[in-house]
Amino acid sequence: xxxxxxxxxxxxxxxxxxxxxxxxxxxxxxxxxxxxxxxxxxxxxxxxxxxxxxxxxxxxxxxxxxxxxxxxxxxxxxxxxxxxxxxxxxxxxxxxxxxxxxxxxxxxxxxxxxxxxxxxxxxxxxxxxxxxxxxxxxxxxxxxxxxxxxxxxxxxxxxxxxxxxxxxxxxxxxxxxxxxxxxxxxxxxxxxxxxxxxxxxxxxxxxxxxxxxxxxxxxxxxxxxxxxxxxxxxxxxxxxxxxxxxxxxxxxxxxxxxxxxxxxxxxxxxxxxxxxxxxxxxxxxxxxxxxxxxxxxxxxxxxxxxxxxxxxxxxxxxxxxxxxxxxxxxxxxxxxxxxxxxxxxxxxxxxxxxxxxxxxxxxxxxxxxxxxxxxxxxxxxxxxxxxxxxxxxxxxxxxxxxxxxxxxxxxxxxxxxxxxxxxxxxxxxxxxxxxxxxxxxxxxxxxxxxxxxxxxxxxxxxxxxxxxxxxxxxxxxxxxxxxxxxxxxxxxxxxxxxxxxxxxxxxxxxxxxxxxxxxxxxxxxxxxxxxxxxxxxxxxxxxxxxxxxxxxxxxxxxxxxxxxxxxxxxxxxxxxxxxxxxxxxxxxxxx
Ligand code: OXD
Ligand code: MN
Numbered sequence: 001x002x003x004x005x006x007x008x009x010x011x012x013x014x015x016x017x018x019x020x021x022x023x024x025x026x027x028x029x030x031x032x033x034x035x036x037x038x039x040x041x042x043x044x045x046x047x048x049x050x051x052x053x054x055x056x057x058x059x060x061x062x063x064x065x066x067x068x069x070x071x072x073x074x075x076x077x078x079x080x081x082x083x084x085x086x087x088x089x090x091x092x093x094x095x096x097x098x099x100x101x102x103x104x105x106x107x108x109x110x111x112x113x114x115x116x117x118x119x120x121x122x123x124x125x126x127x128x129x130x131x132x133x134x135x136x137x138x139x140x141x142x143x144x145x146x147x148x149x150x151x152x153x154x155x156x157x158x159x160x161x162x163x164x165x166x167x168x169x170x171x172x173x174x175x176x177x178x179x180x181x182x183x184x185x186x187x188x189x190x191x192x193x194x195x196x197x198x199x200x201x202x203x204x205x206x207x208x209x210x211x212x213x214x215x216x217x218x219x220x221x222x223x224x225x226x227x228x229x230x231x232x233x234x235x236x237x238x239x240x241x242x243x244x245x246x247x248x249x250x251x252x253x254x255x256x257x258x259x260x261x262x263x264x265x266x267x268x269x270x271x272x273x274x275x276x277x278x279x280x281x282x283x284x285x286x287x288x289x290x291x292x293x294x295x296x297x298x299x300x301x302x303x304x305x306x307x308x309x310x311x312x313x314x315x316x317x318x319x320x321x322x323x324x325x326x327x328x329x330x331x332x333x334x335x336x337x338x339x340x341x342x343x344x345x346x347x348x349x350x351x352x353x354x355x356x357x358x359x360x361x362x363x364x365x366x367x368x369x370x371x372x373x374x375x376x377x378x379x380x381x382x383x384x385x386x387x388x389x390x391x392x393x394x395x396x397x398x399x400x401x402x403x404x405x406x407x408x409x410x411x412x413x414x415x416x417x418x419x420x421x422x423x424x425x426x427x428x429x430x431x432x433x434x435x436x437x438x439x440x441x442x443x444x445x446x447x448x449x450x451x452x453x454x455x456x457x458x459x460x461x462x463x464x465x466x467x468x469x470x471x472x473x474x475x476x477x478x479x480x481x482x483x484x485x486x487x488x489x490x491x492x493x494x495x496x497x498x499x500x501x502x503x504x505x506x507x508x509x510x511x512x513x514x515x516x517x518x519x520x521x522x523x524x525x526x527x528x529x530x531x532x533x534x535x536x537x538x539x540x541x542x543x544x545x546x547x548x549x550x551x552x553x554x555x556x557x558x559x560x561x562x563x564x565x566x567x568x569x570x571x572x573x574x575x576x577x578x579x580x581x582x583x584x585x586x587x588x589x590x591x
Contacts, residue, residue, distance in 0.1 A: 006041055007033040009124070011164045015171040016141060020124055023143050023177055026110060029117035034124045035150060037160020042151070049147045055329070059339030065327035068335055069148055071206055072183045073358050076332060077374045077440045078208035078215065078257075080455050082188040085220065087459065088195055094460030095571045105191050109200045112187060116179040116202075120145045126164050127157035129213050129222075129287075129301035134394035136287055136299050138225070139167045140174035142212045149178060149210050152329060155304040155378045157213045174198070174221060176212035180205050192216060194224040194458055207306050207331070207376060208438070218285045218301045220458035227459060227467045230474060231289035235452040237265035238282045238298050238397065240388050241511050244275030249511045250390075252286045252298055252479075253403035254428065254452040257438030258374070260486060260499070262307045266319035266386055269504040272538035276504065279388035280319070280381070281397055283307065288399060294476030297396035302381070308438065309333050309375045311345040316500055321347075323383040330377055332357040334370035343371035373437035400514040405484040406433030406449065411557040412485040414497050414550045415506045416526040417513055421472045423526070424481025426583035429465050430565045434487075448568035462575020469577055480514050483526070488550055496550040498542070505535055523553055524590035558591050 009017065024032055035041060046067065049055040055067040085093035086102040093099035123144050130137025140163075142153060153159050167173055176199040181187055188203035199216045201209055208215050222233030236252040243249075255261045265283040269276040282300025291297040305323060309330070312320050324330075334342045334354040342351050350370070356362040357372040381387055390397045404427055406412065418424040428451040434444050439455060448454070450461060457464050472478055484506060486499040509529050512518045520527035528551055531544055562584065569576060569584070 006036070006044060009034045010036055010161055011167075013164070013167060013169050016167070016173065019175055020141075020143065024122060027113050027117035027122055027143075027145070027179060028115045029120050029122035029145065031121045032124060033121050035126065035154075035160055037154065037162065041160075042154060045147055045150055049151060052147070054148055055151075056335065057339070058330070058341065062340050063325065063328070067329050068333070068341065069329060069331045070357060070359055071332055074185050075183050075204050075206045076372050077206060077438060078455065079185070079188060079190070079204070079440045081440070083190045083455070084192065085458055086191050086193045092459055094462060094575065096454060096457065096461045100191070102193050102195070105189075106193075109189060109191060109202060112181060112202050113177065113179045113200070116181055117145045123147070123150045125150055125153050125159060126161075126167070127153055127159045127213050128163040128166050129157060129218055130299050131392045131394045132158065132162055132166065134299060134396070136231070136289055136396060137166065137301070138174065138217070138222070139163050139172070140176055140213050140217045142176040142178060144178040144210070146178065146180050146205050146210065148205060152207065152211050152306070152378050153213065155327075155329065155380050156211055156302055156306060158303050174212075174217045176201070176216065178202070178210050178212060190216065192220045192458055194221055197221060197225075207378070211306065214285070214302065214306065215456055218287070219453070219456035222287065222301075222458070223453070223456070223464065224458045226287070227463065231287060232468070232471060234286045234288065235284065235456050236286040236402075237261040237284065238286050238300055238399075239265050239267070240279035240281060240390065240397065241507055242277040242279060248279070249400050249514060250281065250298070250397040251401040251403060251507070251510065251514070252288065252399050253405060255405045256407065256433040256436065256449045256452045258308050258436035259405065259407045259433060262305060262320055263317045263500060264503060266317055266384060267504060267507070268318055268501050270501045270538060272535075273504050273508070276508075278386060278504070278507075279390070280384055280386050281388045281391050289396070290471070290474040291395070291398065295398040296475050296479055298399050299396040300391055304378060304380050305384070306376055306378050309343045309377050310371050310373055312343075313345055313347045315347075316345070319384050319386045320377075322385050323379040323381075324377040326383060328377050328379040328383075330375070332372040332375035334362060343375060344369055399479045401482060401510050402479045403482045403484055403510065404428045404431050404451065405486065406431050407436070407487045408432060408434070408446070408485045409487060409489045411554065411561050412483065412488065413525070413528065413553060414486075414488065415482060415484050415509065416523065416528045417520060418481045418483065418526045421478050421481065422469060422579050423583060425465060425468045426580050427481065427483050427526075428468070429580055430568070432564065446564070448565065450568065460575055462572045462577070465580060466577045469579055482510050490549070496546065498539075502539065509534055524558070524587070525553055555591055562588055562591070
């Protein structure tokens with residue numbers, strides 16, 4: 001494709017040009033700027049963002065290519081209450097989603113967008129979700145009036161001409177419209193129209209609400225496309241475990257937002273695991289499709305990380321620290337006088353003074369947090385020293401294991417393997433987790449979050465479970481399914497497992513089980529490690545007794561747990577596949 005001048009369209013795609021024309025007439029921007037994804041374009045837009053005060057240039061000696069952004073304090077997380085699935089019928093959205101009739105929502109949102117870009121620029125952002133030339137990749141076009149969104153999308157996706165080339169003259173692209181309006185929570189809507197492959201987001205500038213490739217296309221719309229086309233769009237990291245002998249095993253893992261997917265995907269094995277290496281394919285989203293050889297293949301549709309910053313340091317995640325050391329956008333962390341950034345849990349002493357995420361003076365004596373608990377870094381995946389070369393493979397990677405994990409202070413053991421696919425689907429479907437700061441609302445309450453997809457499934461959750469069950473018929477060699485919980489606490493309120501790099505020990509057991517190399521102990525929940533197969537060597541002050549504790553299964557606690565699961569099952573009852581109801585009965589009888 002020959003380059004066109006900055007800001008000009010580099011396509012003759014008739015449906016794309018027609019739709020952009022229609023949206024331009026609606027939003028009435030002063031200027032339309034087509035993004036091509038070049039370095040020159042990045043420099044022009046970054047400079048403009050700095051001049052307009054949207055970005056602050058950080059200390060370039062310490063953080064080359066890094067910039068800082070503060071969002072409106074009313075706009076710091078995903079808002080599930082403002083997120084709608086506008087499917088043709090309310091039943092298609094199901095009882096776990098907000099639903100609005102498509103015609104009514106289009107009328108309301110087009111009304112809000114009418115003339116909303118007067119005096120502003122409309123950026124046309126073509127983006128590709130997935131590697132170039134992959135049959136699993138999808139094209140989206142986001143129209144936005146936020147330069148911050150453009151610069152984030154440039155990191156998070158394969159953005160610009162690469163997407164237009166993939167699209168050619170096809171009409172098969174996701175249509176996304178984003179208008180910031182006046183960033184007023186009263187006029188905030190993130191609306192999905194699965195039957196039209198369309199997204200409209202207004203009134204916010206926070207990542208998960210406005211980087212439309214991520215939660216909106218890759219998960220909500222993606223899950224609907226997956227159901228129709230026979231694949232899975234999941235809130236899962238993808239990682240490869242390489243043994244000293246060079247064997248690579250890929251697993252995908254679903255944890256709810258802010259429960260350590262990025263840390264797990266970038267894990268560095270402890271010293272004792274010499275020669276072992278973890279490779280990151282993705283840290284948030286997996287698109288998985290049965291391959292011709294009977295295995296399940298996954299791609300990471302994204303090209304960057306939009307990670308939670310607080311708690312990240314050289315010990316908890318050295319690879320993330322490296323990834324965000326250059327060409328990164330920091331949002332809502334604290335800013336130090338020398339143009340560096342700081343957050344709770346960063347290495348070293350807190351700065352003597354700083355500006356907090358709202359721009360107010362902050363010192364270590366301040367009661368307020370310096371960084372917002374959901375402050376984020378947006379970094380290119382190429383910066384990650386552990387990036388798997390397969391992240392660009394158009395065929396994706398074969399998945400041997402699927403892991404479900406929540407944040408649970410009690411009941412759920414560190415690790416167990418489910419008995420078979422249907423049992424695994426049941427364990428994923430009944431997952432519970434404590435809520436976190438990634439979504440607006442109360443933090444720390446256990447809620448059912450099936451497969452970590454509660455906020456992201458774009459259709460009826462009961463039909464989603466049925467889709468998972470049906471997928472088994474198309475996968476000759478299905479991945480083994482596991483449950484993990486890094487967050488179990490003892491009576492004193494202390495974590496019973498050190499987590500972080502030590503999770504390699506759990507991963508090693510999972511890999512051995514995937515390859516059928518070791519036996520395991522049967523329990524009412526599933527298969528658990530035998531002491532001789534779980535390696536605790538080199539763990540200071542961690543005894544086999546402590547391991548037994550973190551693995552213990554308390555029958556009374558589990559009887560309560562099964563009752564708690566009813567909360568979701570009752571809501572979904574008319575749509576629940578009978579297999580899950582039978583699994584529940586089987587679990588009760590085993591207990
Ligand atoms: C995210 C989230 O940003 O899950 O990945 O909220
Ligand atoms: Mn996520």
